[in-house]
Amino acid sequence: MADDSETVDHDSGADVGHDLDDERTTAPMSDYSARDVGVGFAVMLVGALIAFGIPLVAF
Template sequence: MDDHSHDPDPDERVTAPMQSFGNREVGIGAAVTLVGLLIAYVIPFLFSF
C-alpha cells in the first residue's frame, strides 16, 4: 500500500498565483514593460524618418 498522502501540503509547494508580491516587483515589471515598449515602438518610429 501507499504510505504517503495524496493531499497537497500547502507549506511545501506554492504556485505563482498564490505568491504575494510587493511594490518592488510591480516597479520592476513596469520598468521592463516600458523598456519593451521603447524597443518595440519608439526606436523603430524614430528611425523611420
C-alpha cells in the same frame, strides 16, 4: 536504460519556493511586493520603448 520499477518518495523540484502542504501552488498566487510591481512596470516600459520607439525613430 532507466529502471522504471524504482519508486521515488521525494520530488526535490516540488519543494522549492512554496508550501508543500498546499494542494497546488502557481506563480500568480505567490506573494509580491510593491517593489516587484515597480520593477515589472519598468521592464514593460523598456520593452515598449524598444518595440515601438526604435521603429518610430527609424522612419
